[in-house]
Amino acid sequence: MASVRLVNVGKRYGSKTALDGLSFEVRDKEFFVIAGPPGAGATTILRIIAGLEKPDTGEVYIGDQLVNDIEPKDRDVAMVFENLALYPNKTGFGNIAFPLRQRKVPDDEIRSRVQEVAKMLKIEEILDRLPITYSGGELQRVALARAMVRRPKVYLLDQPLANLDALIRANMRAELKRLVREIGQTIIYTTHDQIEAVSMGDRIAVINAGLIKQLDSPGAVYSKPRNKFVARFIGSPRMNFIDCTYQVKDGRGLLVHDSFHLDVTPLRDAIGRIANDSELILGIRPEDIHAELSQKSKEAFEVSVYVAEPMGSRTLVSVLVGKDLIRTLIPGEIMLGSGDKVWLEFDSDKIHLFDKKTEEVIV
Amino acid sequence: MTRVTIKGLTKVFGKTLAVDDLNLEVKDKEFVSLLGPSGCGKTTTLNCISGLEQPTTGDIYFDDKRINDVPSKDRAIGLVFQSYAIFGYMTVFDNLAFGLKIRNVPQDEIKKQVEQMADFLGIRDLLQQRAGRLSLTNMQKTAIGRTLLVKPNVLLLDEPLSNLDAEARAVMRVELKRLQKEVEQTTIFVTHDQLEAMALSDRVAVMNLGRLQGYDTPDGVYNHPTNRFVANFIGSPSMNFIDCSLKLDDERAFLVHERFSMDVTSLRDYLNKSNLGSELVLGIRPEHITISRQPTKQGIAVTVYVTELLGFENIIYLQFNGTLLRALTPAAVSFDVNDRVWLEFHKEKIHIFDRKNGEVIV
Numbered sequence: 001m002a003s004v005r006l007v008n009v010g011k012r013y014g015s016k017t018a019l020d021g022l023s024f025e026v027r028d029k030e031f032f033v034i035a036g037p038p039g040a041g042a043t044t045i046l047r048i049i050a051g052l053e054k055p056d057t058g059e060v061y062i063g064d065q066l067v068n069d070i071e072p073k074d075r076d077v078a079m080v081f082e083n084l085a086l087y088p089n090k091t092g093f094g095n096i097a098f099p100l101r102q103r104k105v106p107d108d109e110i111r112s113r114v115q116e117v118a119k120m121l122k123i124e125e126i127l128d129r130l131p132i133t134y135s136g137g138e139l140q141r142v143a144l145a146r147a148m149v150r151r152p153k154v155y156l157l158d159q160p161l162a163n164l165d166a167l168i169r170a171n172m173r174a175e176l177k178r179l180v181r182e183i184g185q186t187i188i189y190t191t192h193d194q195i196e197a198v199s200m201g202d203r204i205a206v207i208n209a210g211l212i213k214q215l216d217s218p219g220a221v222y223s224k225p226r227n228k229f230v231a232r233f234i235g236s237p238r239m240n241f242i243d244c245t246y247q248v249k250d251g252r253g254l255l256v257h258d259s260f261h262l263d264v265t266p267l268r269d270a271i272g273r274i275a276n277d278s279e280l281i282l283g284i285r286p287e288d289i290h291a292e293l294s295q296k297s298k299e300a301f302e303v304s305v306y307v308a309e310p311m312g313s314r315t316l317v318s319v320l321v322g323k324d325l326i327r328t329l330i331p332g333e334i335m336l337g338s339g340d341k342v343w344l345e346f347d348s349d350k351i352h353l354f355d356k357k358t359e360e361v362i363v
Numbered sequence: 364m365t366r367v368t369i370k371g372l373t374k375v376f377g378k379t380l381a382v383d384d385l386n387l388e389v390k391d392k393e394f395v396s397l398l399g400p401s402g403c404g405k406t407t408t409l410n411c412i413s414g415l416e417q418p419t420t421g422d423i424y425f426d427d428k429r430i431n432d433v434p435s436k437d438r439a440i441g442l443v444f445q446s447y448a449i450f451g452y453m454t455v456f457d458n459l460a461f462g463l464k465i466r467n468v469p470q471d472e473i474k475k476q477v478e479q480m481a482d483f484l485g486i487r488d489l490l491q492q493r494a495g496r497l498s499l500t501n502m503q504k505t506a507i508g509r510t511l512l513v514k515p516n517v518l519l520l521d522e523p524l525s526n527l528d529a530e531a532r533a534v535m536r537v538e539l540k541r542l543q544k545e546v547e548q549t550t551i552f553v554t555h556d557q558l559e560a561m562a563l564s565d566r567v568a569v570m571n572l573g574r575l576q577g578y579d580t581p582d583g584v585y586n587h588p589t590n591r592f593v594a595n596f597i598g599s600p601s602m603n604f605i606d607c608s609l610k611l612d613d614e615r616a617f618l619v620h621e622r623f624s625m626d627v628t629s630l631r632d633y634l635n636k637s638n639l640g641s642e643l644v645l646g647i648r649p650e651h652i653t654i655s656r657q658p659t660k661q662g663i664a665v666t667v668y669v670t671e672l673l674g675f676e677n678i679i680y681l682q683f684n685g686t687l688l689r690a691l692t693p694a695a696v697s698f699d700v701n702d703r704v705w706l707e708f709h710k711e712k713i714h715i716f717d718r719k720n721g722e723v724i725v
Contacts, residue, residue, distance in 0.1 A: 166556075167601075170599070170600065173671065174668070174669050174671060174678070174680050174687075177669050177671065178668060178669040178680075178700070181669070181700060195673060195674075198672045198673065198674060199671035199672050199673060199678075200671070218672045219672065219694065222672070222674050222675075222694070223694075234674075235674050236529065236674070237533060238530060238533070285674075285675070287674075287675045306537065306541060307537045307540045307541050309536065309537070309540065309561070309562030309563070310561050310562065310581035310582060310585070311558060311561055311562060312561065312581075312585045312597070312598045312599075313585075313598075313648070313650045316562065318537045325537070332582070332585070335582070338541065338544055
């Protein structure tokens with residue numbers, strides 16, 4: 001069993017709170033992603049699990065064992081750092097073998113274990129070469145091999161794809177996800193990149209300022225964000241946020257904006273406790289706004305195109321709704337230019353409402 | 364305003380051919396991107412236009428005037444780089460007014476023009492702030508505004524958005540595109556980011572290894588790539604390529620692969636050329652592959668390698684004869700690793716390339 005459990009873990013650096021009493025459990029063999037903006041605390045969490053930092057408060061468990069006072073080398077975890085940190089003067093083989101040599105594993109066994117992981121990672125051909133000759137992807141795999149060769153129960157991957165260029169990153173994402181599945185161990189992975197988070201993880205902890213803002217499946221953080229922070233962090237192009245007033249008229253619930261009224265009567269039960277005339281934030285993703293060249297329903301309202309940006313199969317269209325610039329994604333076949341008129345309609349099943357003060361989700 | 368014509372531009376550094384016989388015309392008021400991976404020659408081309416580099420051979424014209432021998436400072440170009448050359452200790456107003464002041468434009472005229480530009484840029488409220496305290500986005504707006512105010516012949520932008528984070532970049536893209544259309548300024552924009560080039564430009568010049576690979580509208584480079592390089596470089600996730608061979612008989616034409624045979628008789632006229640060998644490459648974008656859980660008539664049985672949620676879509680990686688194909692599905696239609704599925708290509712969306720030289724056939 002290699003679950004990892006943090007109970008009320010806090011960490012301060014001087015007057016700065018890095019982690020603010022975090023509790024969560026990573027399940028055995030789970031691919032668990034910790035995602036947040038730079039400085040949110042993701043790397044600190046990994047370093048605490050690895051034992052490279054001591055928490056000020058709280059407990060860290062690996063399996064059923066409390067590890068607060070256990071040395072990093074005895075924790076059965078392996079960490080892969082963002083900068084990969086290979087020894088430049090050692091060959092690929094030398095790098096991968098290094099942790100085993102330190103543990104005085106016999107030479108024969110070292111050779112067979114290095115070969116075994118090299119085969120799995122498809123790097124058998126490059127073991128004799130020095131790291132300076134490696135491509136980004138090869139560096140990546142050698143660093144991972146060095147972690148794997150120890151057969152740890154838990155892998156801690158600290159932004160392993162951050163230094164790769166976009167095209168290689170996209171390929172490595174898929175390869176790494178597949179590989180992790182084959183390794184079949186508990187993985188805790190940090191990233192600033194929301195696409196990596198939703199595309200790779202079994203579950204994601206979205207963190208900000210040392211606090212977990214949501215812990216959920218990728219689908220849920222995307223389609224059911226619990227607060228505006230998560231809604232804003234996850235998804236590209238980003239969710240639109242529009243300030244509205246909630247009004248109840250003749251038994252109907254309306255979101256009122258200078259440029260449109262949106263009937264949200266079906267959501268009244270969920271909204272129920274909100275007072276009339278409350279200020280809310282309407283959140284809607286660009287793909288959930290439909291744009292038509294003519295009025296197709298009475299809910300649709302007319303706007304003019306501010307800028308249209310072709311992106312291949314789709315076009316990202318920015319429109320002015322009152323003073324708000326709203327983004328909508330439309331099929332690439334529809335050609336629009338600045339100043340063109342379009343009719344927008346919000347997919348009312350896909351809207352999110354946030355409290356203006358707390359920014360917590362209401363619906 | 365100015366039309367820019369590049370004729371037979373070649374630039375050699377020592378033994379390196381940086382730009383190789385480039386021919387390109389940028390129309391008056393047009394927004395053109397030079398797009399390609401590092402080392403493709405895009406920045407060297409820009410530097411030849413600005414006069415920072417001299418062409419080895421070839422000519423550059425602003426309208427009908429050849430400018431090869433015009434010193435850089437007399438070309439009336441506006442240059443904005445990735446790092447923002449603004450004066451941090453000066454106010455935004457003074458930064459914007461800088462070029463006009465050296466040209467001895469009258470005070471009240473400067474005020475009028477600066478305020479108008481600040482309105483365009485949405486930084487009117489910041490005019491009295493020190494530029495060094497601005498956000499990166501507003502610094503870059505200030506740099507672009509200052510350059511535009513002196514009404515250059517051509518605005519040259521070298522990766523101006525690459526220091527911004529993703530959201531700021533998205534915002535600046537929109538503002539830059541809007542601004543360029545408002546002031547109708549001929550603009551040449553250098554980038555390695557295909558999405559940025561597509562989003563901003565009237566036309567995109569795709570370059571690789573010093574050569575122009577394709578020059579077309581965003582719709583053109585995406586839907587009608589001229590060769591395999593353009594097809595691969597434009598679009599994300601990128602196009603799938605499958606080696607095939609051509610079988611022609613008297614009436615019909617087929618693309619033949621170990622796993623399938625596709626009737627392309629309707630394209631026979633393009634394919635029936637004597638100079639064309641039988642070695643072809645089929646290109647298909649991920650959104651033009653359909654996946655079913657049940658066998659279909661034309662379906663090819665494959666195994667799911669891995670899947671990735673991208674928000675409202677999934678990329679499904681499929682194991683196909685030792686390579687991986689990428690297909691897109693809506694977020695709700697997902698698959699598990701090792702699922703057996705059947706894929707179909709949207710036949711009307713295929714591209715066919717010559718395997719020898721990568722040139723497009725259809």
